[in-house]
Amino acid sequence: MQWKPNTTVAAIIEKNNRFLFVEEEIEGKLVFNQPAGHLEKGETIIEAVKREVLEETAFDFTPKSLIGVYLYTNPKNEDITYLRFCFYGICTKEQNQRKLDKGIVQTIWMSKEEIERKGRMRSPMVLNCIDDYLTGNSYPLTLLNDFQHDRK
Structure with a gap:
């Protein structure tokens, strides 16, 4: 079987x-x-991050910059690796009637200090992305190129 990383946003x-x-x-x-x-x-x-934010938070999302690209291998299963593209952006509209994705318990606004106190991060990438954002990492979206043949 050929190994491939899971591409995430x-x-x-x-x-x-x-x-x-x-x-x-x-x-x-x-x-x-x-x-x-x-x-x-x-x-x-870009389409993926817009869709994921909408599905998980019921907010429309406009990405403004790329914060970073992260490679993470699951310590419990070294065959599972994630290649994560993390974006900074803004919520433009809330779709109140929309149901959140299965498994999402709630959306919550917290400071970095509050999330650190709570712990329970899904992965180390959560805080790494925030730290990179807070230190000013920001790359233009034009860094990303899409070469799908069926797009104009």
């Missing part, structure tokens, strides 16, 4: 020194994460 959304997180149930445990998920077939990286 995540969003840093900050308002009044608080970040938007999702609390989700993973393997029977409640953990915190940025709105995040997997790239689906036929999507661009």
